[in-house]
Amino acid sequence: MSLSRRDFVKLCTGTVAGMGISQMFHPSVCEAISGSLNGSRPPVLWVQGSGCTGCSVSLLNSVNPHIKDLLLDVISLEYHPTVMAWEGEPAMEHMYKIAEEYKGGFFLAVEGSIPVAADGKYCIIGEAHHKEISMVQAMKDLAPKAAAVLALGTCAAYGGIPAAEGSETGAMSVRDFFAQEGIATPVVNIPGCPPHPDWIVGTVVVALEAIKTHGLAAGLGEVVKLLDSEGRPTPFFGENIHDNCPYLPAFDDDKMCKTLSDKDGCRMEVGCKGPSTMADCYKRKWNNGINWCIDNAVCIGCVEPDFPDGKSPFYEM
Amino acid sequence: MSSCKRVAGATGKTTLHIDPVTRIEGHLKAEVVVEGGKVVDAKLSGGMFRGFETILRGRDPRDSSQIVQRICGVCPTAHATASVMAQDAAMDTKVTTNGRITRNLIFGANYLQSHILHFYHLAAQDFVQGPDSAPFVPRYKNSDLLTDRNKGLAAVNAAAVDQYVEALTVRQVCHEMVAMFGGKMPHVQGIVAGGSSEIPTKERLIEYAARFDLVKKFVIEKYLPVVYLVGSQYKDLFAVGQGHRACIAYGVFPLNDAMTEFMLKPGVYYNGQDHALDPAQIHEDVKYSWFDDSTTGLHYSKGQTKPNPHKEGAYSFVKAPRYNGVACEVGPLARMWIENPPLSPIGQKALKEHFGLDAKRFRDLGEDAAFSLMGRHVARAEETWYMLDFIESWLKEVKPGEETYVKPEIPDTGVGTGFTEAPRGSLLHFLSIKDKKIDNYQIVSATLWNCNPRDDKGQRGPVEEALIGIPVPDIENPVNVARLIRAFDP
Ligand code: SF4
Ligand code: SF4
Numbered sequence: 085m086s087l088s089r090r091d092f093v094k095l096c097t098g099t100v101a102g103m104g105i106s107q108m109f110h111p112s113v114c115e116a117i118s119g120s121l122n123g124s125r126p127p128v129l130w131v132q133g134s135g136c137t138g139c140s141v142s143l144l145n146s147v148n149p150h151i152k153d154l155l156l157d158v159i160s161l162e163y164h165p166t167v168m169a170w171e172g173e174p175a176m177e178h179m180y181k182i183a184e185e186y187k188g189g190f191f192l193a194v195e196g197s198i199p200v201a202a203d204g205k206y207c208i209i210g211e212a213h214h215k216e217i218s219m220v221q222a223m224k225d226l227a228p229k230a231a232a233v234l235a236l237g238t239c240a241a242y243g244g245i246p247a248a249e250g251s252e253t254g255a256m257s258v259r260d261f262f263a264q265e266g267i268a269t270p271v272v273n274i275p276g277c278p279p280h281p282d283w284i285v286g287t288v289v290v291a292l293e294a295i296k297t298h299g300l301a302a303g304l305g306e307v308v309k310l311l312d313s314e315g316r317p318t319p320f321f322g323e324n325i326h327d328n329c330p331y332l333p334a335f336d337d338d339k340m341c342k343t344l345s346d347k348d349g350c351r352m353e354v355g356c357k358g359p360s361t362m363a364d365c366y367k368r369k370w371n372n373g374i375n376w377c378i379d380n381a382v383c384i385g386c387v388e389p390d391f392p393d394g395k396s397p398f399y400e401m
Numbered sequence: 402m403s404s405c406k407r408v409a410g411a412t413g414k415t416t417l418h419i420d421p422v423t424r425i426e427g428h429l430k431a432e433v434v435v436e437g438g439k440v441v442d443a444k445l446s447g448g449m450f451r452g453f454e455t456i457l458r459g460r461d462p463r464d465s466s467q468i469v470q471r472i473c474g475v476c477p478t479a480h481a482t483a484s485v486m487a488q489d490a491a492m493d494t495k496v497t498t499n500g501r502i503t504r505n506l507i508f509g510a511n512y513l514q515s516h517i518l519h520f521y522h523l524a525a526q527d528f529v530q531g532p533d534s535a536p537f538v539p540r541y542k543n544s545d546l547l548t549d550r551n552k553g554l555a556a557v558n559a560a561a562v563d564q565y566v567e568a569l570t571v572r573q574v575c576h577e578m579v580a581m582f583g584g585k586m587p588h589v590q591g592i593v594a595g596g597s598s599e600i601p602t603k604e605r606l607i608e609y610a611a612r613f614d615l616v617k618k619f620v621i622e623k624y625l626p627v628v629y630l631v632g633s634q635y636k637d638l639f640a641v642g643q644g645h646r647a648c649i650a651y652g653v654f655p656l657n658d659a660m661t662e663f664m665l666k667p668g669v670y671y672n673g674q675d676h677a678l679d680p681a682q683i684h685e686d687v688k689y690s691w692f693d694d695s696t697t698g699l700h701y702s703k704g705q706t707k708p709n710p711h712k713e714g715a716y717s718f719v720k721a722p723r724y725n726g727v728a729c730e731v732g733p734l735a736r737m738w739i740e741n742p743p744l745s746p747i748g749q750k751a752l753k754e755h756f757g758l759d760a761k762r763f764r765d766l767g768e769d770a771a772f773s774l775m776g777r778h779v780a781r782a783e784e785t786w787y788m789l790d791f792i793e794s795w796l797k798e799v800k801p802g803e804e805t806y807v808k809p810e811i812p813d814t815g816v817g818t819g820f821t822e823a824p825r826g827s828l829l830h831f832l833s834i835k836d837k838k839i840d841n842y843q844i845v846s847a848t849l850w851n852c853n854p855r856d857d858k859g860q861r862g863p864v865e866e867a868l869i870g871i872p873v874p875d876i877e878n879p880v881n882v883a884r885l886i887r888a889f890d891p
Contacts, residue, residue: 135474166426207428251451253450277588374580380599
């Protein structure tokens with residue numbers, strides 16, 4: 085048992101002491117989850133489409149629990165291009181084999197968007213059974229077989245930068261692709277460019293726990309209840325940054341920063357997108373609680389469906 | 402199950418496809434022809450096109466440093482650095498001394514992170530055997546790993562695996578250092594046009610320094626020794642993978658405000674000679690790339706990005722940059738070769754002990770060993786050691802509380818190029834502004850330099866060329882092929 089109760093409470097509440105605990109993650113709930121995490125590790129297949137690997141790198145920064153415990157004790161990561169030992173066609177065929185063997189019982193993690201133009205040629209993820217497999221093809225083959233899909237990062241969740249204005253690749257989000265292809269597998273969006281490791285780990289653990297308690301279908305149903313209209317888990321994306329920002333009193337007093345290094349006031353006039361952004365960065369902070377975007381410069385609204393076009397220009401001075 | 406797609410030819414040649422090449426950033430396929438147990442031909446294919454250049458057009462120039470970071474989640478700080486340098490030039494902004502040093506502290510921490518991640522989490526499984534659990538299995542069957550080479554060295558293998566886990570924490574701590582002045586990582590807010598958005602405080606510098614000490618200890622006590630220890634077991638890999646023996650570096654970590662002195666200097670090396678870097682000599686060919694032929698041979702400042710994904714005869718989304726027609730490799734080896742700094746005491750001792758080499762500076766390794774599969778790992782480790790003192794000096798030089806930022810004014814028109822070095826190699830961003838918006842943006846990244854396909858003259862790209870001669874004794878387990886590719890951090 086490698087997730088201690090203390091680790092779990094930390095994960096659920098963010099790292100800033102005294103910021104309060106979200107309703108969903110009352111300590112007693114945390115205790116129940118962490119106390120029942122023993123048992124088999126569900127297989128996870130992690131595929132990368134049009135993305136930058138930043139979501140994977142961010143997940144490596146997981147502190148509570150440590151990424152090692154997640155990889156060796158919580159899930160069985162059967163395919164991940166950046167982490168796995170193997171490569172080439174046998175690695176891809178292994179992925180297909182696991183999808184068949186665990187049909188309906190594995191998680192598909194998708195990082196990056198799905199470029200559909202030019203017959204999927206803009207993203208070839210490997211070869212299997214002697215033919216090139218595009219991201220489009222891999223999604224058609226794997227997604228219907230998965231128990232659920234985790235759309236990790238803003239690219240997978242909403243299209244992100246590869247789908248921004250000017251893109252020629254037809255990049256689209258998992259949910260739009262599923263709508264187009266009639267794929268009914270449940271999707272949980274964990275946006276962020278990249279997502280905070282706690283958002284990923286927290287969602288995975290909550291899903292596993294719900295499934296253990298209620299069985300697969302009903303457990304996933306419980307998870308879906310936690311999602312907002314954009315498909316994001318409300319425990320992490322349920323609150324507006326601006327409404328909870330430590331600079332809100334300054335905003336109310338109309339005390340505004342004039343430049344990016346001037347930290348004496350609200351960042352609104354230099355471009356902050358906190359008012360149109362839903363995430364708990366203000367209490368969780370980043371990189372083990374070291375810092376966050378607004379303390380440093382501005383929020384660019386990286387978790388929102390309209391990122392980047394609707395959040396641009398990022399700086400307004 | 403065969404380990405990769407094989408097409409046996411009538412002439413005793415076998416073509417292997419390795420797709421995907423894993424433990425890299427991005428999508429890469431290697432197609433190699435093996436004859437007589439060696440690679441005799443190679444093609445490298447980049448399988449992804451996102452089109453950042455076209456996505457950037459028409460946007461506020463200041464947005465570019467955020468957008469381009471999303472090119473690579475391993476080295477976003479490098480793209481941010483190149484972008485803000487291009488913006489500073491195009492907007493004619495003079496960055497303050499404190500801004501320059503703070504940028505170095507952010508970017509420097511990511512260098513440490515990137516090199517440690519590369520060796521332990523991307524490359525190490527090419528040499529040692531991980532636990533018998535996913536994602537460490539399945540793996541190559543006869544993988545020629547340390548445990549097979551010398552049964553007595555199982556302890557070394559175990560130590561390296563322990564270090565793999567320890568290094569996960571160390572690289573995470575490096576990201577904390579990036580975040581201190583960068584806001585968060587991956588994808589920082591703190592590297593902005595005009596300098597850096599966070600003025601270091603005394604407290605923050607102390608926190609940074611404490612983490613730096615931990616990382617430094619790991620580099621000196623674990624990373625450097627293990628690279629030489631592993632290297633001593635794979636001496637044959639110092640004799641393969643030389644490639645074109647040509648390299649280029651743009652200079653990185655400016656040490657003065659005029660940006661004329663660097664921790665690692667710019668330069669070019671080919672035909673056994675050193676040359677001064679002249680950016681006018683950089684052109685990009687696309688004959689074998691899925692881009693429109695009308696855009697071939699252009700200088701980066703005239704660069705165009707017109708994808709043609711079904712173009713006959715092409716095999717990659719990577720363009721082929723050339724310096725004066727020469728295919729140059731980039732990365733730690735290139736930088737270390739061009740700078741030729743002193744080697745670490747650990748390195749000097751190990752080279753003497755294991756190789757009988759009296760080496761004081763990097764070039765004492767000799768061209769054969771330096772430009773080799775293992776030489777590239779040594780260069781990366783030595784570079785990590787070399788930069789430790791510089792980070793310490795920046796920590797002393799930076800002035801708590803002193804301005805790091807000047808507000809840039811977006812001009813109606815302007816052009817600028819940002820030259821820097823990502824941990825994995827040379828990176829340039831070219832920006833031109835028209836009507837206060839981005840008119841053209843061109844990126845020539847390290848992957849473009851190293852992993853390109855043939856140029857218009859049919860000349861192989863650097864990694865393609867370095868693959869020639871790589872031993873593949875067991876066609877079912879072509880472990881050396883990806884070892885060579887990953888040594889570049891593609
Ligand atoms: S800094 Fe941003 S999120 Fe905070 S109060 Fe100001 S506008 Fe709102
Ligand atoms: S503060 Fe804003 S830009 Fe930063 S991670 Fe949170 S949502 Fe994204």
